[in-house]
Amino acid sequence: MSAILLANVNVWLDIIFVTLEILVVIVFFVVHVGVSIPTGRFRKLWIEKQWPKHDWAPPALPKFIHFQHLAMMLLLGLSGMYIRFPFFEGGREAMRYVHYVAMVIVGLNFFWRLWYAFFSKERDWKEFAVGKKDMASLLGVAAYYTYFSNNKPHVAKYNVMQKLAYDLFGVLMIVQGLTGMALLTQPFIFGTSPRELLIGWWLGPLVGGTAMAGAWVRIVHYSVNWLFIIVTTVHIYLAAGIDLPCTLDFFGIKKLDVDPNAYHHAHDDEHADAPSLSSAAAEVD
Amino acid sequence: MKRTSGIGLLAAALVVAVSLAVPAVASAATATTTATTMTTSVATRSVSPTAPYALDFTIPTESKSGCMVCHGDKNLTRLKAGATVSYFIDSESIEKSTHAKQFCVSCHLDFAYKAPHDKTGWQDTAKLACKNCHNDQFLAFGKSSHRRAIDATGTAATLEASKPLCGDCHGSHDIMRISESTEGVAPQGRQQLRDQGYEVCGRCHQDNWDSYNDYYHGAAYKAGAKDAPACWDCHGWHDIYPSTDTRSKVNAAHLVETCSTGDGCHEQHGTASDEFIEAAASMIHGKQQVRADNPLLVFLKRITDAIGGLFDTSS
Numbered sequence: 001m002s003a004i005l006l007a008n009v010n011v012w013l014d015i016i017f018v019t020l021e022i023l024v025v026i027v028f029f030v031v032h033v034g035v036s037i038p039t040g041r042f043r044k045l046w047i048e049k050q051w052p053k054h055d056w057a058p059p060a061l062p063k064f065i066h067f068q069h070l071a072m073m074l075l076l077g078l079s080g081m082y083i084r085f086p087f088f089e090g091g092r093e094a095m096r097y098v099h100y101v102a103m104v105i106v107g108l109n110f111f112w113r114l115w116y117a118f119f120s121k122e123r124d125w126k127e128f129a130v131g132k133k134d135m136a137s138l139l140g141v142a143a144y145y146t147y148f149s150n151n152k153p154h155v156a157k158y159n160v161m162q163k164l165a166y167d168l169f170g171v172l173m174i175v176q177g178l179t180g181m182a183l184l185t186q187p188f189i190f191g192t193s194p195r196e197l198l199i200g201w202w203l204g205p206l207v208g209g210t211a212m213a214g215a216w217v218r219i220v221h222y223s224v225n226w227l228f229i230i231v232t233t234v235h236i237y238l239a240a241g242i243d244l245p246c247t248l249d250f251f252g253i254k255k256l257d258v259d260p261n262a263y264h265h266a267h268d269d270e271h272a273d274a275p276s277l278s279s280a281a282a283e284v285d
Numbered sequence: 286m287k288r289t290s291g292i293g294l295l296a297a298a299l300v301v302a303v304s305l306a307v308p309a310v311a312s313a314a315t316a317t318t319t320a321t322t323m324t325t326s327v328a329t330r331s332v333s334p335t336a337p338y339a340l341d342f343t344i345p346t347e348s349k350s351g352c353m354v355c356h357g358d359k360n361l362t363r364l365k366a367g368a369t370v371s372y373f374i375d376s377e378s379i380e381k382s383t384h385a386k387q388f389c390v391s392c393h394l395d396f397a398y399k400a401p402h403d404k405t406g407w408q409d410t411a412k413l414a415c416k417n418c419h420n421d422q423f424l425a426f427g428k429s430s431h432r433r434a435i436d437a438t439g440t441a442a443t444l445e446a447s448k449p450l451c452g453d454c455h456g457s458h459d460i461m462r463i464s465e466s467t468e469g470v471a472p473q474g475r476q477q478l479r480d481q482g483y484e485v486c487g488r489c490h491q492d493n494w495d496s497y498n499d500y501y502h503g504a505a506y507k508a509g510a511k512d513a514p515a516c517w518d519c520h521g522w523h524d525i526y527p528s529t530d531t532r533s534k535v536n537a538a539h540l541v542e543t544c545s546t547g548d549g550c551h552e553q554h555g556t557a558s559d560e561f562i563e564a565a566a567s568m569i570h571g572k573q574q575v576r577a578d579n580p581l582l583v584f585l586k587r588i589t590d591a592i593g594g595l596f597d598t599s600s
Binding site: 004005006007008010011012015016019083084085086087088089090091092093207208209210211212215 | 500501504505507508509510511512513551558559560561562564565567568571572575576579581582585
């Protein structure tokens, strides 16, 4: 039974996630762009260059961490996909090393960002905390992005969907790190392996042994990898499509124009007409 | 006038040189043939794809160089059944092989010392000659499902004749060492065999070769992953049996043992349970069928076929 199940689950996941990614690309890069034309948002952004205004510019350190994170996540995705689908000859050993090295760098980067968020002078963790006001604005933000409304609620530097997406990235990072460690079978921790330590003692007896637990955890690791790809696809679309100047600044390509008086109102106001961007939020998705 | 006498002198010198050289070459040729104890009529030798050739092997040769006089020639070809067949043997590959010190006739036991030395079944003799030295391997092979039944008749005989002999899997003149040598030389033969998985197993077991494409075994092996198993790492080699046979390494009764005892496979801490091995093993050759049966994939394929059909102008 589990024999057929394991093969089926793996094949289903391949098909579902590839289909989902294709759908996400179509929905955002074709449908969402398409609808932005008759609603006037496309013209205001890309022809009239009325990009969101900013009363701040991203500091250097988060930009550096973000760039490093992006590079390592690309390597992790590429090498991980190669390990599962070897799409050229003779690369398995090299790709494994790439995966391990990128994993270590991305892990260190993650802790560095946590330190920056909670313990540095700038400690910006509150920018990512989802409060009651944020949750109350959820439907409004969703309505704005789906063109049901032209009013985008603005309660903080990042809107609630941004906050949820960034927090989700953090959770996925932890899950991916743990499931990735659980795939290591080399006994380098006092004679036992990370797999034994992390899942062997509790998941093993439930699913039919440590190796079987490893097979299921690999499925989770693979699925989370696809969630990263899908959420990042949306992230890239919104970052480049909604706030290109901020994205260019983030990668050091062109400095962002900062207007300290861009916001003269309290953060719990609603923007009367977000597409006009006369008082648009500094939204960077 | 001056020029004419110049040309005349040059021609005369050429004639003298040739007349001196020819006996020298002839003498050298005689010396060579004597040394190799092979009387060869160089004048009648032909490498034409169509013309017959004639060599006079009046005295047997045990020397490789004797055979290589002809078989070292890249132009040694013949036209057989409309195809040009090469009889060239690359001496460099022999020198690199583990059999470099063997004589040609050690394997070509039924070599006919006449020309043309056509003899039905000489290939089978050569492919089976391994048994003369590698007796244990031959005995194991003789019990396996690759053993040829000698009493088969009709279509069964044809089937039996299609079964491989030693040389069909191991190759011929370029066989590298598989076991560790006493000098500690790395066994290049293992990598050589791994690189030729299709030629060794796949060309006869095409379906099994095609279906061997799961994520971490088949697809990885075909992409050259050194830690992915070749066919024989699971199925065994000389003593190979069908998976339904209880003697087979991949029979359900032996799967855990087979998967657990490979070089760096699933032996880690004895974690390979029955359930895991059953699940993983069924995916190794089963993923292709699972994909073929997947309803979403079937549906998507029908859609793409239908779209493709709209633009198909061939009908």
